[in-house]
Amino acid sequence: MIVRFTLNGRPREVETEPHRTLLDVLRDTLGQLEAKEGCAEGACGACTVLLDGRPASSCLTLVPLVEGRRVTTVRGLERDGRLHPLQESFVAHGAVQCGFCTPGVLLTALWYVEKNPGADREQIRQALGGNLCRCTGYTKIVDAIEAWSRRATAEAGP
Amino acid sequence: MSGAPDRPDLIGQRIPRHDARDKVTATIAYAADWAMPGMLHAVVVRSPYPSAQIRRLDAARASAMPGVVAILTAKDVPHNTLATDVPGQTTTVGPLRAHLHVLAEDRVRYQGEPVALVAAETLEQARAAAEAVEVDYEPLPGVFDTATALAPGAPRVHEAGNLLAEWRIARGDVAAALAGAAVVIDGEYETSFVDSGYIEPEAGVAWIDGDGVVTIRLATQVIEHYRDVAEVLGVPQNRVRVIGTYVGGGFGGKEDVTVEVYLGLLAWKTRRPVKMVWTRQESLLSRAKRHPYRLRYRTGASRSGEIVAQQVEIVGDSGAYAYLSALVLLYSTVTAAGPYRVPNVAVHARVAYTNNPPTSAMRGFGAMQVVFGYESQMDRVGAALGLDPVHVREVNALRRGDTLPVGQVIETHVALPVLARRAWDSLGEPTPPRAPHVRVGRGLACNLQPYGRIVWLHDWSSAWVGFEMDGSLVVRCGAPDVGGGQASSLCQIAAGVLGVPLARVSVHISDSALTPLSGTTTASRQLYMSGNATLKAARELREQVLGVAASMLGVAAIELDLVEGEVRARDGRTLALKDVLAGCARASVPRSRLAVYHAPAGEPIGFMKVGGPDMAPHTPQTLAHGPAEPGRGSGKVFPDYTFGAHAAEVEVDTETGVVRILKYVAAHDVGRAINPTSVEGQIQGGVVQGLGYGLLEEVLLDEGVNQTTSFASYLIPAAGDVPDVQPIVCESGEGLGPYGARGIGEPPIGPPAAAIANAIAAATGARLARLPMTGERVLRALGALDGKDG
Incomplete structure (x- = not known):
């Protein structure tokens, strides 16, 4: 079957079996390797993408379900070759160690903080519940998200 | 001839890692992100029983299934005994003689023990064929706690006893x-x-390179396992190359062999590139x-x-x-x-x-x-x-x-x-x-x-540091980076000693053929060992370069410093680094240095x-x-x-x-x-x-x-x-x-x-x-x- 969707702002059309997951199609058909497979059962969050702006486990999303929808991966965050400020914040705060969970964590954080601009550290931690990280212990991830959130909120003004 | 003492300006600085940008943009190619033309997909057939005799193993039906290219069992492995002694750059392992079979022969001893390997054109075909491999197991009594295992008369896991x-x-x-x-x-x-619970499951791709070398690119803490692959294949150690990727977490779980021996065997037998990625379930079951x-x-x-x-x-x-x-x-x-x-x-x-x-x-x-x-x-x-x-x-x-x-x-x-x-x-x-x-x-x-x-393992690490002609710096070191910033620290040390901005440093790591061997990323040893090797190489290189600059300026090397890409003399004169490097060429002085650091040894x-x-x-x-x-x-x-x-x-x-x-x-x-x-x-x-x-x-x-x-x-x-x-x-x-x-x-x-x-x-x-x-x-x-x- 043919499935059409928008990937990082570009229209895409793929011919696929209906039982394939979005993760497989992204990685194997479209060569978008930024979504990672950590568990293939929606428990680790490494495969997180934004589906119409909301986090989804692409390993559990059958590809026909994205027909006509917007899919965003971490590659969709850069603008004109410049990192998104949240990505900059991750780099500056040492929130990245092995990096395998990072794409998924970034997308979940982006969604959550944009929706909840004044979120505190505990709320950020709860929001990241579906994205496992084994390296950082999360403190510096929360540091990076909080710092970006504060700056974004300040820039947006009262 | 030595220059003024190097000033470790960069030491203690909160420097963003060289790989952080690549990781937030997901441009790092982890082990499972690799693919090759004509690549096969491989899976492991594992024992469902924790203790059993293998009475019969028949892969005939599975071999005939669509897309199946190879099914390997113990009898297909040239040397089926794998040493699991201490890996890495060690010359003495003492009395250790830890072994296991690459693929089970007549006995399985834990649930998940590898019994056969299947390679096929697609992953689906490989999985289907793996299901179709017929293994007739006779369950045997087992021991599942140490008190029972050490009690007299307990079933023996190995013939020599359970202790x-x-x-x-x-x-x-x-x-x-x-x-x-x-x-x-x-x-x-x-x-x-x-x-260990790292988020990246075990994965790799192997192929026979143009020169006939078995090449395995995988997530590992230990590239020195190329020697184990060679032993299993029965080829000289210099005919196997392991390329370590940036690893998605190790914690010891990628210290012993994971996929490399299976991949080496399958690439050797099929003469085609082969990929193996373990599922999370497989990783939690068998690692x-x-x-x-x-x-x-x-x-x-x-x-x-x-x-x-x-x-x-x-x-x-x-x-x-x-x-x-x-x-x-x-x-x-x-x-x-x-x-x-x-x-x-x-x-x-x-x-x-x-x-x-x-x-x-x-x-x-x-x-x-x-x-x-x-x-x-x-x-x-x-x-x-x-x-x-x-x-x-x-x-x-x-x-x-x-x-x-x-x-x-x-x-x-x-x-x-x-x-x-x-x-x-x-x-x-x-x-x-x-x-x-x-x-x-x-x-x-x-x-x-x-x-x-x-100390009686006589550990050592080596690193190579060299200038390019334009004054940019290259560090080569076999150390795998498992996410702890192993490679980044080496950049920081070399850049600090040689007065090069970090943006002008490239680091190549974790390749058993092309980077000097540095031993395992285990035992909290990589900064200690490879950091020392890199520091030694950088300091020796600094002396070489400042020696040439000293002749060019007609002063003693002690009068000179290397800062921000130039040589500065105490009298205020400066030389552009690339001019000094050209001077090195004229003086037949190398602009690189290989150093080995030996840890304190003991008996x-x-x-x-x-x-x-x-x-x-x-x-x-x-x-x-x-x-x-x-x-x-x-x-x-x-x-x-x-x-x-x-x-x-x-x-x-x-x-x-x-x-x-x-x-x-x-x-x-x-x-x-x-x-x-x-x-x-x-x-x-x-x-x-x-x-x-x-x-x-x-x-x-x-x-x-x-x-x-x-x-x-x-x-x-x-x-x-x-x-x-x-x-x-x-x-x-x-x-x-x-x-x-x-x-x-x-x-x-x-x-x-x-x-x-x-x-x-x-x-x-x-x-x-x-x-x-x-x-x-x-x-x-x-x-x-x-x-x-x-």
Whole structure:
């Protein structure tokens, strides 16, 4: 079957079996390797993408379900070759160690903080519940998200 | 001829890692991201039984299935015995003879043991064929706990018996000291099977390169396993190349071989590129775990709190194969009395085979399980004598010049009293309980963790540092980067010495053919070992280049400095670096340098002596170590140790038993923090892994059958399960690494479980002695539940 969707702002059309997951199609058909497979059962969050702006486990999303929808991966965050400020914040705060969970964590954080601009550290931690990280212990991830959130909120003004 | 001393301007700077940008944009190609034209997909056929005879194995039907290119069983493997001795750049492994079969022959000994390999055009075809491989198993009686395994008449996991290794230390007169002690505390503790739980499953791609070299690109902590692949294939070691990727987490789980031998075999047989990616279920099922321990402590102390005796019994579960169990147990034996001066010590440690999943290296490597024992005991001694937790540790802390029970003299500064005091005080004002049924309490736990390899392994690392003609810098080093910032630290060291901006440094790592070999990214050794090799290479290169600049300027090299891409003389004259490099070419002086760093070496100590009738050197998996022979050897086992002190404030819900960490402070003397951000990251990450060990994680086995083969049942901490971890980085400058750095990869995982147990005891009076400290176990300890702990 043919499935059409928008990937990082570009229209895409793929011919696929209906039982394939979005993760497989992204990685194997479209060569978008930024979504990672950590568990293939929606428990680790490494495969997180934004589906119409909301986090989804692409390993559990059958590809026909994205027909006509917007899919965003971490590659969709850069603008004109410049990192998104949240990505900059991750780099500056040492929130990245092995990096395998990072794409998924970034997308979940982006969604959550944009929706909840004044979120505190505990709320950020709860929001990241579906994205496992084994390296950082999360403190510096929360540091990076909080710092970006504060700056974004300040820039947006009262 | 040497230049002015280099100024380590970059040392101690919070520099963003060179790979961080590539990781936030996901442009790093991890092992599973690789693909080759004409690539096959491979899977492993695994035993569903923990103990069984293979009566018949028939792959005929599977071989005929669509897309199947190869099915390999034991008889197809040129040399089916794989040594699992210490890998890496070691020249002596002592008496270790740990082996296993690459593919099972007539017997399987744990659930998940590899029996056959299937390669097909697609992954779906490979999986279908794997299902169709017919294996006729006859289940055999197994042993699933160490007490049964070591009892007379137990079913034998291996022919030579179930006792895999045994170590003893005897120092002083423990019985007399206990008899004279003011207080004697008895404690039994039980730790659990846990998994490394990295987010990136094991993966790799292999191919035969144009020159006929078997090339394997995979996620590994040890590129030196190319030698094991060569041994299995029966080809010279220089015909196998391992390219290590940036690794998506290791923690010891990617120290032993994972996919490389299977991939090497399949590429060799099919002459096509082959990919293998393990599923999470497969990883949790079959990868080596941390050894569960049963610990028995008897601790005697004087009225003023001095520990006068420690009597320790350790029994560990090796699972079905030896891997690194004997050495894990050695780490436990050496550190069993903790970071304290104890005049009378008896340690008896054993590790036994069972039909459980194999256990091997995991962050902390045996020096970590025992912390739960000795720090629980220390707390109980303090409580029995009415001593403050910090004070009882101050009284006993090791100092420079003290001797460990094994006979090793501590040669560097021990900051333990300062660390304990700072960690404890940093908890600040006590948090009031938020409800009547909630209790709040605080606990302290200290530890020591070796860094660097056992001295009789004669460890070494090498690194190459060179200038390009344009003045940009290249570092080549075989060290795998598992996410700890291993490669980035090397850049920082080389750039600092050679006065090159970090943006002008490239680092090439982890390639057994093209980068100088540096040994394993294990044992908290990479900054220590490869950092020293890189520092040495960079300093020697600096001398070479400044020597040429000195002739060009007609001054002594001591007058010169290398800063920001130019040579500066004291008299104010400067030379552009690229002009000096051109001068090097004219003077036939190389603009690169290869350096080797050798760790302090030593001979095996007395109790390493092996022999006797129970030693069966040619039987796979059999190791036996004789009793200690006091007085033999120097007693030096490890190059040095890293010390730490952690303080936790926890709340215990007496209705649910749930323990929540309110505050956590972790202090370590890291010698010198090359990159403080990376150091803090190691501390915070290690602590949270330790909190998972203390509160959540447990591989559950039912007669050897794994019940926790998904992240839905094997729980690792999520962000909401843990608090912010406050690191305290203490810098004594006393380490053996570059600029006095100590290893910090493993040490932070040691204390958390004990710190929590001690905090629970302070909050409730209940002593938790079994890990993980789940709500159920806490309620049981509070007397709120009846019945046996399940």
